[in-house]
Amino acid sequence: xxxxxxxxxxxxxxxxxxxxxxxxxxxxxxxxxxxxxxxxxxxxxxxxxxxxxxxxxxxxxxxxxxxxxxxxxxxxxxxxxxxxxxxxxxxxxxxxxxxxxxxxxxxxxxxxxxxxxxxxxxxxxxxxxxxxxxxxxxxxxxxxxxxxxxxxxxxxxxxxxxxxxxxxxxxxxxxxxxxxxxxxxxxxxxxxxxxxxxxxxxxxxxxxxxxxxxxxxxxxxxxxxxxxxxxxxxxxxxxxxxxxxxxxxxxxxxxxxxxxxxxxxxxxxxxxxxxxxx
Amino acid sequence: xxxxxxxxxxxxxxxxxxxxxxxxxxxxxxxxxxxxxxxxxxxxxxxxxxxxxxxxxxxxxxxxxxxxxxxxxxxxxxxxxxxxxxxxxxxxxxxxxxxxxxxxxxxxxxxxxxxxxxxxxxxxxxxxxxxxxxxxxxxxxxxxxxxxxxxxxxxxxxxxxxxxxxxxxxxxxxxxxxxxxxxxxxxxxxxxxxxxxxxxxxxxxxxxxxxxxxxxxxxxxxxxxxxxxxxxxxxxxxxxxxxxxxxxxxxxxxxxxxxxxxxxxxxxxxxxxxxxxxxxxxxxxxxxxxxxxxxxxxxxxxxxxxxxxxxxxxxxxxxxxxxxxxxxxxxxxxxxxxxxxxxxxxxxxxxxxxxxxxxxxxxxxxxxxxxxxxxxxxxxxxxxxxxxxxxxxxxxxxxxxxxxxxxxxxxxxxxxxxxxxxxxxxxxxxxxxxxxxxxxxxxxxxxxxxxxxxxxxxxxxxxxxxxxxxxxxxxxxxxxxxxxxxxxxxxxxxxxxxxxxxxxxxxxxxxxxxxx
Numbered sequence: 001x002x003x004x005x006x007x008x009x010x011x012x013x014x015x016x017x018x019x020x021x022x023x024x025x026x027x028x029x030x031x032x033x034x035x036x037x038x039x040x041x042x043x044x045x046x047x048x049x050x051x052x053x054x055x056x057x058x059x060x061x062x063x064x065x066x067x068x069x070x071x072x073x074x075x076x077x078x079x080x081x082x083x084x085x086x087x088x089x090x091x092x093x094x095x096x097x098x099x100x101x102x103x104x105x106x107x108x109x110x111x112x113x114x115x116x117x118x119x120x121x122x123x124x125x126x127x128x129x130x131x132x133x134x135x136x137x138x139x140x141x142x143x144x145x146x147x148x149x150x151x152x153x154x155x156x157x158x159x160x161x162x163x164x165x166x167x168x169x170x171x172x173x174x175x176x177x178x179x180x181x182x183x184x185x186x187x188x189x190x191x192x193x194x195x196x197x198x199x200x201x202x203x204x205x206x207x208x209x210x211x212x213x214x215x216x217x218x219x220x221x222x223x224x225x226x227x228x229x230x231x232x233x234x235x236x237x238x239x240x241x242x243x244x245x246x247x248x249x250x251x252x253x254x255x256x257x258x259x260x261x262x263x264x265x266x267x268x269x270x271x272x273x274x275x276x277x278x
Numbered sequence: 279x280x281x282x283x284x285x286x287x288x289x290x291x292x293x294x295x296x297x298x299x300x301x302x303x304x305x306x307x308x309x310x311x312x313x314x315x316x317x318x319x320x321x322x323x324x325x326x327x328x329x330x331x332x333x334x335x336x337x338x339x340x341x342x343x344x345x346x347x348x349x350x351x352x353x354x355x356x357x358x359x360x361x362x363x364x365x366x367x368x369x370x371x372x373x374x375x376x377x378x379x380x381x382x383x384x385x386x387x388x389x390x391x392x393x394x395x396x397x398x399x400x401x402x403x404x405x406x407x408x409x410x411x412x413x414x415x416x417x418x419x420x421x422x423x424x425x426x427x428x429x430x431x432x433x434x435x436x437x438x439x440x441x442x443x444x445x446x447x448x449x450x451x452x453x454x455x456x457x458x459x460x461x462x463x464x465x466x467x468x469x470x471x472x473x474x475x476x477x478x479x480x481x482x483x484x485x486x487x488x489x490x491x492x493x494x495x496x497x498x499x500x501x502x503x504x505x506x507x508x509x510x511x512x513x514x515x516x517x518x519x520x521x522x523x524x525x526x527x528x529x530x531x532x533x534x535x536x537x538x539x540x541x542x543x544x545x546x547x548x549x550x551x552x553x554x555x556x557x558x559x560x561x562x563x564x565x566x567x568x569x570x571x572x573x574x575x576x577x578x579x580x581x582x583x584x585x586x587x588x589x590x591x592x593x594x595x596x597x598x599x600x601x602x603x604x605x606x607x608x609x610x611x612x613x614x615x616x617x618x619x620x621x622x623x624x625x626x627x628x629x630x631x632x633x634x635x636x637x638x639x640x641x642x643x644x645x646x647x648x649x650x651x652x653x654x655x656x657x658x659x660x661x662x663x664x665x666x667x668x669x670x671x672x673x674x675x676x677x678x679x680x681x682x683x684x685x686x687x688x689x690x691x692x693x694x695x696x697x698x699x700x701x702x703x704x705x706x707x708x709x710x711x712x713x714x715x716x717x718x719x720x721x722x723x724x725x726x727x728x729x730x731x732x733x734x735x736x737x738x739x740x741x742x743x744x745x746x747x748x749x750x751x752x753x754x755x756x757x758x759x760x761x762x763x764x765x766x767x768x769x770x771x772x773x774x775x776x777x778x779x780x781x782x783x784x785x786x787x788x789x790x791x792x793x794x
Binding site: 237 | 573576647654
């Protein structure tokens with residue numbers, strides 16, 4: 001039986017997605033070595049200048065190197081994506097397994113809370129929360145993380161509801177295992193694959209969310225950059241200096257597309273029905 | 279007037295302009311406003327957009343027209359102050375009629391000022407006029423103002439209140455006046471369609487002669503880029519408050535003539551002087567040395583500004599004092615001054631003193647790209663000398679609350695003073711709680727001079743007083759003065775004669791003529 005990874009790499013688009021992501025992660029990790037200039041150095045006299053040898057992707061309104069800012073911005077954008085993804089996954093797993101496994105009033109309470117969360121558009125919720133707490137890297141991260149757990153919780157709850165009826169769970173219970181042991185050792189590991197797919201898709205949407213926040217000025221604050229904040233600054237000069245908005249826009253698009261391709265690939269690779277079929 | 283007013287004034291200065299009818303006949307002039315009018319009632323004028331329209335309909339006793347140092351007679355033809363400085367007598371123009379044909383008399387002047395001073399009117403401008411103790415009307419064409427103390431800027435104050443018709447306003451009331459406005463001015467109200475347009479037509483019986491253009495249409499167009507496009511296409515004949523980039527593009531087309539106005543506004547980086555961080559004068563001077571005002575003027579404003587040394591612009595030549603301490607960009611000097619003030623470079627590159635990092639945040643309005651760009655530069659320049667500046671971009675409503683409550687370590691804005699140097703409302707310590715002293719600046723010597731300058735009526739003596747005020751403000755770095763913006767506008771070449779009045783004053787549309 002081919003491993004998940006092998007099956008993933010048979011999926012061409014997923015492979016492309018994975019490679020793009022690896023490149024982006026590489027760029028983010030090694031930004032200080034890759035960046036041709038200090039991302040905070042201003043050259044006011046060279047405001048909005050197009051690509052040149054010293055500034056391969058041109059300069060922003062303050063004359064800062066856009067390539068360098070994008071490399072450093074990749075750190076912000078990707079780490080918000082990953083970390084907020086991890087936070088929401090963590091919260092989602094806790095909430096979803098409590099609700100699914102224990103049922104009863106715990107289930108009722110958690111699911112109603114989740115529904116309340118879902119009735120409010122996430123973007124508005126995040127903006128309101130950021131406006132209260134004040135925009136910063138950490139607050140954006142935590143707020144996005146805490147506001148996107150509901151999807152995980154719902155999926156996980158559904159999975160657990162079906163798995164906990166399976167004979168092997170009953171066997172474990174008959175054997176005298178504690179609830180926690182059953183949940184952690186027997187139930188959860190069997191529900192993870194849909195979650196993994198969700199994470200990749202969720203990271204992509206978190207990156208978009210962060211970009212939108214930064215676009216509106218609620219995200220990463222100057223002098224730090226994220227792709228969204230550079231894009232936002234470029235919007236005002238879209239006619240006179242299109243390079244400012246174009247490059248970060250392409251980066252956002254690539255990252256989100258890559259995560260989505262990878263997510264699709266993972267879904268196929270992890271699909272238990274396909275595994276059984278082979 | 280509140281801060282919003284100041285903002286609107288600044289904005290509308292940017293935006294005032296007029297357009298000539300490209301598509302329409304050449305006797306209709308279309309003028310792009312940056313917002314819809316709010317209230318045309320002369321005693322309730324609070325923003326430049328409303329003032330722009332209202333002053334075409336109504337006229338004050340005297341007015342600044344082409345220069346900042348001379349009052350032009352409008353509804354008053356002669357005026358004099360008695361030697362004590364406690365009363366002013368105005369001789370009114372004879373033969374002037376309101377738009378409905380009724381004669382204009384001294385009763386109208388008295389009524390206007392009494393309405394302004396009546397607390398029930400709730401005019402935000404009332405506080406500025408409380409020096410008026412009583413108003414007498416010995417005959418139909420004479421008005422005498424009695425003051426509680428001599429007041430240097432009295433004529434300046436008179437220039438800011440257009441006169442309204444007693445017989446009309448007492449009938450129609452103060453509310454809902456806009457479309458019923460009646461004045462003595464060169465243009466008469468035709469209609470106001472909210473958020474769409476205001477139409478005026480020439481007053482055939484204007485005492486100064488019927489204006490050359492028959493109709494004026496004011497169109498509110500809030501987006502600067504849309505105004506620029508409308509001007510380029512000839513949809514409006516005058517638009518202003520254009521960005522430097524748009525301005526160049528519009529002029530390239532050849533059907534528009536550029537109109538650049540040096541505004542009296544001053545843009546600043548304002549630290550909160552109440553904050554102990556800025557208590558040491560050397561620290562404030564270091565901030566001034568660390569910020570490159572010239573680069574902001576050339577690179578951010580693209581030359582559309584004048585480097586500033588204080589709150590009075592060199593354009594206001596009569597009152598401007600060039601001999602004040604200046605702070606050319608000099609980061610080394612800034613570091614030196616900060617070191618003298620006891621700030622040491624810490625391990626993270628930022629300055630520390632008594633275990634605290636030199637870090638503060640500046641609030642500024644979100645959405646203004648020019649402000650943002652200059653803030654980014656200032657942040658970097660301050661970082662270069664070891665100061666950690668954080669930028670807080672705020673929505674206007676939040677920003678206003680923070681300003682009203684003086685809740686900030688620093689703020690970046692601009693103010694538009696009137697041509698008279700009496701900036702009591704900006705720099706006097708009582709204006710911290712009851713005025714526009716957003717810098718929370720307090721200096722007994724400046725307080726005394728400002729009080730003295732207001733009471734003084736001899737121009738030469740006032741000049742000496744305000745020269746000293748400017749020198750102290752600069753030496754003290756009451757704020758880091760950045761620049762005086764130029765307002766970029768354009769006039770369709772089918773029209774000529776467009777002049778914007780001096781800063782804060784409305785454009786003089788009665789001077790506009792169609793070409794040919």
